[in-house]
Amino acid sequence: MANPELCKYSKTHEWAFVEGGVATVGISDFAQHEISDIVFVELPKVGAKVEAGKACAVVESVKAASDFYSPLSGEVVEINATLPNEPSLANQSPCDKGWFFKLKLSNPGEVSALMDNKAYQEFIKTAGH
Amino acid sequence: MTNQAVLSRTPLYESAVKAGGKMVDFHGWELAVQFSSILDEHKAVRSACGIFDVSHMGQVFVTGPDAHKFVQHVNANDVKPVPGKGVYSHVLNERGGVVDDVINFCLSPERFLIVVNSATTDKDFAWFQKHAAGMNVKLENASARFGMIALQGPKAPELMKELWPKSVEVSRFGIMEATIHGDEGYIVRTGYTGEDGCEIIASNAVIVKVWDELLEKGKKYGILPCGLGSRDVLRLEAGYLLYGQDVDDERTTYEASYGWVVKMKKPEFVGKEALLKRKEAGFKEKLTGFMLDGGGVPRNGCAIYHKGQKIGSFTSATFSPLFKRGLGVGYVTPVDLPMGEPVEIEIHGRRAPAKVHKTPFYDNKV
Numbered sequence: 001m002a003n004p005e006l007c008k009y010s011k012t013h014e015w016a017f018v019e020g021g022v023a024t025v026g027i028s029d030f031a032q033h034e035i036s037d038i039v040f041v042e043l044p045k046v047g048a049k050v051e052a053g054k055a056c057a058v059v060e061s062v063k064a065a066s067d068f069y070s071p072l073s074g075e076v077v078e079i080n081a082t083l084p085n086e087p088s089l090a091n092q093s094p095c096d097k098g099w100f101f102k103l104k105l106s107n108p109g110e111v112s113a114l115m116d117n118k119a120y121q122e123f124i125k126t127a128g129h
Numbered sequence: 130m131t132n133q134a135v136l137s138r139t140p141l142y143e144s145a146v147k148a149g150g151k152m153v154d155f156h157g158w159e160l161a162v163q164f165s166s167i168l169d170e171h172k173a174v175r176s177a178c179g180i181f182d183v184s185h186m187g188q189v190f191v192t193g194p195d196a197h198k199f200v201q202h203v204n205a206n207d208v209k210p211v212p213g214k215g216v217y218s219h220v221l222n223e224r225g226g227v228v229d230d231v232i233n234f235c236l237s238p239e240r241f242l243i244v245v246n247s248a249t250t251d252k253d254f255a256w257f258q259k260h261a262a263g264m265n266v267k268l269e270n271a272s273a274r275f276g277m278i279a280l281q282g283p284k285a286p287e288l289m290k291e292l293w294p295k296s297v298e299v300s301r302f303g304i305m306e307a308t309i310h311g312d313e314g315y316i317v318r319t320g321y322t323g324e325d326g327c328e329i330i331a332s333n334a335v336i337v338k339v340w341d342e343l344l345e346k347g348k349k350y351g352i353l354p355c356g357l358g359s360r361d362v363l364r365l366e367a368g369y370l371l372y373g374q375d376v377d378d379e380r381t382t383y384e385a386s387y388g389w390v391v392k393m394k395k396p397e398f399v400g401k402e403a404l405l406k407r408k409e410a411g412f413k414e415k416l417t418g419f420m421l422d423g424g425g426v427p428r429n430g431c432a433i434y435h436k437g438q439k440i441g442s443f444t445s446a447t448f449s450p451l452f453k454r455g456l457g458v459g460y461v462t463p464v465d466l467p468m469g470e471p472v473e474i475e476i477h478g479r480r481a482p483a484k485v486h487k488t489p490f491y492d493n494k495v
Contacts, residue, residue, distance in 0.1 A: 036163065036166055036167070037166050037167045037168045039168075039426060039448045039450075040424055040425060040426050040448065042424075042425075058477060060425075060426040060448065061167075062167040062168065062358060062362060062426075062447060062448050062450070063162070063167065063358055064428075065426065065428070065477070084424065088168075
């Protein structure tokens with residue numbers, strides 16, 4: 001679905017693929033690898049307003065819970081309904097079948113604050129975990 | 130973060146790193162929390178086999194004419210002087226609380242091996258020394274001499290047969306003395322997973338060889354090196370206590386729902402009188418099992434509600450890959466909640482429906 005190379009990334013390891021005022025979001029491959037063994041995902045509801053940098057979903061692995069921070073602000077227009085039933089998709093296919101939700105951007109200008117793939121790859125090299 | 134320099138390493142540290150272990154600080158020991166993935170490791174142990182580095186655990190030898198008298202004195206369970214037999218037990222303090230949960234193995238009526246928890250080894254040894262006063266026994270804390278590997282899973286006996294043919298004749302909780310690569314060693318039919326298998330106690334000098342040959346010969350069965358993460362999930366499913374978390378110096382064996390360990394028919398043991406008094410007074414809390422009805426992952430510390438009232442919290446909780454549900458144990462009041470009684474677990478500020486569940490959650494009759 002989303003080509004990782006064309007995605008934008010947050011410092012909290014979420015990706016956003018922006019197309020025509022709508023962003024599809026999920027967790028990066030780096031994040032799924034760090035979290036490992038994802039067994040539960042709780043998504044926001046369609047219609048929910050989410051804010052960039054604010055926790056709006058929960059990812060639980062066998063060992064720990066992680067917050068998902070929306071990389072951008074807007075209204076949730078669609079969720080990946082398969083994901084809560086098959087949370088391991090977020091491990092197996094973080095940028096494709098494991099997407100989280102789509103949001104209609106309320107402030108498209110925020111996109112420029114995210115990293116492109118090249119910058120993100122550098123970021124994870126230095127930031128690590 | 131703890132200063133890395135102060136962490137202890139087991140003789141299998143290099144082997145664990147080589148096998149891809151993600152190393153963490155576990156009570157001062159640098160051990161692998163996982164290798165491949167907790168889910169894969171869990172599956173290997175439930176359906177094939179896995180190995181764990183448990184070298185951090187302690188070994189105490191009790192030798193001398195009063196050896197049996199001594200182990201009976203410090204254990205709430207009845208330790209028989211029958212060579213080759215072992216028994217899980219609680220060592221109690223004078224208040225009836227639990228100093229540690231241990232396994233006692235009889236090597237001869239005058240020689241016993243007590244396997245103790247890692248974080249409590251020094252405390253236990255000091256406790257044993259105190260209670261050996263006036264008895265004709267010699268205590269040796271041999272923990273630094275030995276490494277220990279747990280081989281667990283339904284395929285474990287086949288691998289045991291291949292490597293140490295006589296070890297499969299050892300009954301559950303039994304012990305066999307073995308020469309392992311020319312050194313003193315012991316094979317015990319125990320584990321912390323709820324599966325069949327054994328634990329191999331071998332000298333630091335040869336334990337790496339044992340690890341390597343288990344991985345090599347176990348390949349055909351799908352063996353995986355496993356870490357603390359899967360070990361904790363496996364033991365919780367199998368209803369085993371984690372000392373320091375589910376039971377400690379203050380709680381009693383009865384409150385921990387492990388009353389079967391206490392043998393009040395024994396004429397005496399440390400903590401017996403205090404425990405009797407506490408039992409007569411009645412217990413207000415009991416370690417009880419719960420399983421979630423649906424999604425959500427409970428964690429240690431999550432509050433448990435019954436009819437709107439907080440009745441306790443989890444001491445151990447996790448997602449169970451076996452049941453595909455969250456489950457856990459926690460001390461709750463009242464102590465007599467019936468099986469299936471609905472409760473609610475607070476997770477991330479919300480209440481998830483759950484039910485009282487029997488423990489062990491998983492009983493493979495090993």
